[in-house]
Structures are given as structure tokens and as C-alpha cells.
Amino acid sequence: MKSTMMRVLVLVLCGVVSNSLIAAPPGAPIGLLSKVILDVSRKESGKTWEKATRGQTLATGDMVRTGPASLAIIKFKDNSLVHLREKAELTVTGTTTGGSFSKMVEIQTGVVGFNVAKQRAGEEFRFTSPTSVASIRGTAGAFNATSGSDTLIVTEGAIQFSNRFSSRSLVVNAGFTGLSKRDGTLQTRTSTEQERRAAAEALQDGQNKKLELELRNPQGKTSRLKIEYKD
């Protein structure tokens, strides 16, 4: 009887230990490629680049890049969304602690649009580049990482924006743009119309474009006509 109990105990303990590993297995999906247009590649951690396909899951450490005139949309499993515009490259990371899911997108280069789902207590969505760190909570906008500086355009909510060289940090609110440079400078200013448009475009899926016309009838009443079309 005693030995049987010991066996059961050992079995349970083995299960506990093995599950500690199962909780965050290296290949566990943290999101997927929900849209792939033209030249999009994916690189699993420790492997070589290969052509990406729609519906492929992404795990921690996976990289995605887009070629010229190409586009990819990543959906994390909390429904946070990242658009890779053309010639962009990034690495995704995700960790689940209890029911909290924290994500990080490390942008090597290029422009990405983002729309981050409402984050729960303890959750975080973070963009990093060699120059900056942006900590995002339930916001939308665009992040443009270049070798010299990063531009963060915020269209909804507020984002904690930090410079990795100077460790300076500030909050970029909706309608503002944050600029972070390799010399350590970090500043914010009102977004220009061009930047707002660029952020909106960064969130479009690249296939459909919209044309909005204001029509006025002879009585002076106005109405809006929205046309969705494809190039």
C-alpha cells in the first residue's frame, strides 16, 4: 500500500514538473498570420527563412518580413493586430502567466501599424527597436523604425515611449507623434496631417481602399457615399 502511494506521488510530481514546462512550451502559438500578400517570409527560431502562408501560427522568437509592395497582418491571440507594411521586419515574443498574455514586437526595420486590444491587469504590449521602447495599452497608431530614429504616431489612447540610449521616457497621447533618436533625444509634438494619414494607411489591409464623397441634393441636404475599391 505504502509503495503504491509512493508511486502515485512520484507520478503526480512528475506531472507537475512536466507541466511546468508545458505551461510555456517554446513552440506554443502566440498568434498567427491572418493575411499574407505577395512577398512575405517567416523564420522560425533557429531555422531559415521560408515563404509564409496565410493561417500559419507564430511562436515566441519567430520573425516575419515583407518584401517590396507586400503586406502581412499578424493577429495575436488576444486580438491585438500588427500590420507590416512593405520592407518591414520584426520578431514576435509572447509570454502567458496565469491568464495574462504579454506580447513584444521587436522591429528590426520598416513601418508597422498596430491596433492593440484592451489589456488586462498585468498584460503588456511592447514595441521595441534598437533605439526605442513603446509600451502600449489599448491604443492604435503606427511605428516607423529606421536606423537613425523612430517615429511613433498615436491615433487612439496613450503610449509610454522610451529611448533606450538615454533612458528618457514620456507619454505620447492620441493626436501626437513621438520622435526617438539614437543620440538619446526624445520628444513629442502634434501629429501632422500627413502622419495621421500615414498611420491610418498603416492599418489598412492593403487590398481595399475607400473613397468617401459628400453629396448634396437640390434641397441642400447632404449625404455621404462610401465606395470601397481594390487597386
Added chain:
Amino acid sequence: MKNTPLAVLVVLFLLPVDGALAQLASAVTDVTSGEAVSRTSVTVSVALREGHAATAILLLYRPFGTREFRKAEMDLRGSAASSVLPADVVVPPFVEYYIVLSDASGRREAYPRSSTGDPLIAPPPQLLRIAVKEEAEQQVIFLSPDPGAIVSPGDLLISISLLRADTAVARRATQIKLDDANITNAAVFSGDLIILSPENLGIQLSPGKHTVKVGLFNTKGQLYTASELVFYVRRPGTETLLSSTIPQRGFEYDGNVQVESRHENISNSGTWYNRVGAQFKGQTDIWKFTGNMFVTSDEKSDRQPQNRYFIGVETPWVQAGYGDHYPTFPELVLNGKRVRGLQTTARYGILGLDLSLGEITRSVEGSLIKSFPADSFSVEFKRDSSAAFGQIDTATWGKYNFGTFARKLFAVRPSIGNRQTWEVGFSWLSSGDDMNSIHYGIKPQENILVGTDFMARFDNSRIELTGQAAMTAYNSDISSGNFTDAYIDSVYRTGPEGIKKVRDYLKSFITVNDNLRPLSLQELSTLAYQISAGLEYFGNAFRATYLFRGSDYTSFGQSFLQTDIRGIQLTDRARLLDNQMFLTFGFERLEDNTAKTKPATTVFSNFNAAATWFPRRELPTVTVGFSRYSNDNSLAANGPDSLSAIIDATLRFYVQSSYDFVAGARHTATLNLSTSKRTDETVRKYDLANVTGEVGITTQYAIPLQTILSVAVYLNTLPSGVNRGETVDLNYTAISLTGRYTLIRDVLLLNGSIAPTFGNYRRTAADLGAEWFVRRNMSLQFQCAFFYNDGNSNDSIVSLRYRFTI
């Protein structure tokens, strides 16, 4: 379990010691509810220990701000019972409820336990609560396509995340339907993600509207929550959205079977219980088929039916079925009652028809208590003249318990209206006991009802007017049949011809004799009506109701409606601070003595106020509330009518809070504090006091382990029942630790709990269980429980359940 109030979690383990096993309420082992979202119906489920003596279970519930509890008969199937709270009572901040169990002898007990008399009249001091959310927390996340998106057939990718699914959800049991076709087997499950590409599977979706439905099930195989997404497919090569086209398909079906065997050792007596349950749904073209069946070894001829069955067919216009069903007519007519028989609902344009026809009580023959020689009859009859006696043979007579007549019911409600902005309905109900169904019965009864109801909504449903009215006739003993002409002539000296005319007209609907009510059409004692107005403007949801229910109002379809009452009910719910603060007020003033036949009129006043704060930041959610219930019939406490005086008031304060935070692991902490004091100023001195404090923490660790720790302290002061004004203390502390561990993800789950109770109740309950998902659609669940009863014999339960889904 996340949505289960902490009070429920704690109360689960408060089973008493002394004589507990003989009591009905101690049979309740678990009370749970689904996620309660404002203005959405929610199911309350009760788990009972096997071998319970309950033959009927009532759910008594009330929305915030009202005093009266509505009552519904729960669907009792073996050791489980359930009932659906209608959407109109599910309003923030909470719904209060309790359960009343009845046995074959008519004895009633409340759960949570109470010693305040008839539980149908006096609710227990500690009520259960369902916290109601303003909006549903999305447990199913649709990653793609976006809601309402227009996609090309080749671009369509259906992806779903179960990241936010509750821990009670069995993910492998998730069901996915595309246009009502079950496509679960074609989906790829990868961690929290479910991915499906119709094109890759060779599924060709026609241009137009399509729907994805995802059903999440708990480990008991019950539907936990369902989500739906609508998207559109455009015709290849065009940008034009075409009209909806449902793809052709054959016969689609799904179903599940559950088999359970359980052994209980209670009070040193071992018993086996076995049961089988099955549910089926099928669809082809516009035809839908449903069926369910439940067979238990508890089925006995001397009690009301324990087995259940139903089979039905449905088209867009007509739904019909036969078996056990719970028809929903206007509240005054028929609601929350099990009917075994035909059920039909028809809708054609603005015309509608609801019909229910069947048996609400099965006949149970009176049982022989004793037999005696024929010549002893007069002695036995003098000894107990109220008993039933019958001749067994020429030399022997028997004394019997009275049996129960079979009671039939017919209800029909034709209606007209679009049901969105207006509707008018007319109801007819007739019901009566079949006198030939048993030999030994007493006082067979009959009942008829005519009623009407209406609903109108204006200004985008921001104004809503509703009303219903019904008039009943009730005969409390039809055994003597209709009045004879001779009887009328001898008893009714004035206007006998008029009475004969009325008898001749009514006797085809109901038996006319001395036991018929109403006695007169002038007092309208069998009339009931209520009218409500709802206004939703400026962030306020205001509702005003006036109700009247005569003292003799009786509907066999609504046995538990409080009668002899009239008055107003006002509630208002205000949203402030950008929907972060909710203020709720309720005022009610009702009075009885509607027929002016009582020596005094009792006024029931009730005021409730609650404030709930939902901070957007990572701060606790807090609800603070206050209630005052008072009853006063204006008779002096020390006057000549002091024994009839009613002067009492109950004050309640409560604070509820929950807080989600991360500290090493993810936690949800809850705190409930409440105090209530009832002061009875009459000579009865029926004072009550209660203080309850509960803290709990639910933790989800990085390893797949969830724990729930709760501590509750109950301090009660109750009447001793010996001398007036004398009280006794009933204090106890309950600690509960529950754990759920996923040994192999989606394959093997372990659970266990230990719950000691100290103080006036002393006992320790412990249980262990495991659920093994053999396949995605097949599982085995093993559960064993042990109860250490201080001073009594210990009990144990072992059960094995098999579930298969097709």
C-alpha cells in the same frame, strides 16, 4: 466558476452535522450560474447529493429593488436541477435568489439554510447572489475574419482564440459551426488557437452572408457560453455584395450522451444510482429536430416523474414538440411550470400562437397505512376521521394516505404584433384534477383563466410600455359536482334562476358549486393586473410598475404567485462618470387586504440603494449598498389586537469588492461584508441579526493550476423558539481550499478540495476527482468525496461519468 459569487462557493461546504443527513437542504452540494449579463437570461444549476428526498425544487429570485421573490419550478433530473432566470430580472448590480426543496410529504426547506419558518414566506437571512455584468466578457475571440467583413472566398480564414476562455471550459469540447454545419472536425486546434481555412478543406462558400458559431462547454458537457460572428463572401471577380445564400447541405446533427453510475454510503447505508441522459439536435434545410431524454433509477411510481424526455421539430414558422417542457406565457398565466405533453409555437408574420397541453401532476395512488377487520371500521374512523378508508375485501378494510390526482392543463395564447415594437396577446388556461385517476384522494380542483397582455416600444425602444391582466375562476373541491336545481332552490332564496343560468353557462368550463371563486363579480377578488413603463434617457434606465393581485387569484400554471397585494415599484439605474459609476435605486410600496376582508391592512415598504464603481484602471471594483424592508399593519403592539400586529423592519448594509492583480501569478481577490438586522416591535419579538464576512482569492499560476481559497465567518442571532424575545447565537466559520490542475493539457484534469467548518456547525468535506478526455468528444470523469461528520457516522460518495459527443 469564475462567475459564481463567493458566497456560493463558501456555502457549498456549509453542510451541517447534527441530523443533517435527514434534512433536505443538506442535499445541496453545489449551486452555480452561467455568466450573468444585463438583460440576458441566465441558467441556475443545483447539484444534489444522491439519495436526496426532494421531489420538487423551487427557485425563488428577485431583481434588485423588489421585495417579492418570483418562483420557478426547477427542472429536476436525478441529482441535478436547473432553471432559467428570465432576461427581465437580470439587471445590475445583482439578482438575489434562494432555493426551496420539498419532499413527498410537503415538507419544505430553504437553501441556504434557514430557521425562519415557511421558506416560501420568510426567505433565509443569507441569500445567494448572481453578480450581473453590464456587458459580457468575451470568452471567444474571433481573430479573423472581422465582424461584418466582406471577404473574397480565397482570402477567407476563420481563426479563433480561446485565450480568454474561463478555466471551467473544456477546450477540447469546443464546437464550431459554419452556417449551422458542424465543422469542428475540420478545424486545427493549436494551443489557444483554432484555425480553419474553408478553401483548403474544399468548402465552397456561396456569395452572401455567413455565420460562424462557437460553443464552449464546461467539463460537465453543459453549454457554457456561445459566440457568433457574421461575415460576407463576395462573388469572385466582383466587388458587389450579393444577397445571402445558404449553401446546400445534407442532414447536420450533433448530440451527446452521458452515463453515470454512483455509489453513496450515507449513514452507514450504501446505495447505487444509475442514470443515462442524451440530447440530440439535427437540421436539414429549414427543418430542425431536437430531442432529449433522461432516465434514472430514481423513477418510482409513488412520486412525481423523475425521468424526462422531449422530442420536437421546428421550421421558421412552427415549432412543436411532445414531452417535458417549461412553457413561458405571461407571468400571471403560466411560467416556470413543468408540463408533460404537447407544446407548440407558431409565428407567421405578425400572427402568433403559443399552446401547451399536458399533465402538470402525475397521479399517485394513496398508500395503505394499515388494514383492520370490517367490524372495526367505526372505531378507526372515530380515531382519525380525516384519513381515507377503503374496503380491501369483504372482511377487511384499510386506512390510506391520500393520493395525488393527475392534473391536466391546457393553455393557449394567440398574439398579434411584430414582437420588436408592439405585441398584443390573449390567454386562456384551463386546468383540473382527474377524479378517476386515483381511488383515494381528497378535494379535486379546477381552474380557468382568461387574460391579455401587451407591449409597445417607442423612440428606438427607449420608451417601453408593458401590461398584463388576467381573471380566474377556481374551484377548491369539485368532488360533489355541479349545483343541482334542487340545491339552488333550497339554498339561494333570491335569484335562483340567475344562478342556474350562470351554472349552465359556466359548467362546460368549470364545476359550479359552493367551492367556486369568485363569489361575486363586484369585488373582483380573482382579478390580477400589472402595468409597467420603462424610460431610458440621459444615462438613466427608469421603470415604474403598478400591480394588483386579488386575494382569490389562482392560476394552476403559476402556483406560487403572491396574491392579495397591490402597489407600486420604482427602479432607476444611472450611469455616471463615463460608465465607471452605476447608481441603482429601488422603491416599493405594496399593501395587502385588497378585498377589505382583513382587520388591518399591512403596508410593505422597501427601499434599496447601491453604488457600483468599475474603475478603468487596475483598481478594485466596489459595490456598496443599503436596503430597508418594513412591514406595518398599523395595529398597536400593545393594544387589544396586539397578537395581530405586524411592525417590523429589516436593515441591510453590504460591501462587495473584487480585484484582479498579478503578483507572481494572476489573482482575483474578493471581499464581501454584509450585516442585517430585523427588529420586530410586536409581542412576538421575532428579532434576527446577521453579520457575514467573506474573503477569497482565486489564483491562476504559470503552471496549469488554479486554486480558490476562501474564508467566511457567519455570526447569527436567531429567536430561540422557546420564549418570546429570547435569542440564540449560531456562529460558524467555513474555510475552503479548492484546486484544479491540468496534468496533461486538454487530456487529463485533476481537482480536489477540502473544506472544514468550525463553530456551531462542525464538519469537514473533502473530495478528489479526475477527468480524462479520451478523445475530443469523449471523456470519463471520476469523483470521490468524503464527509467527516463530527459526532455522526461519516459519509462517502464515489461516481463515474462517461460523456460522448457526436
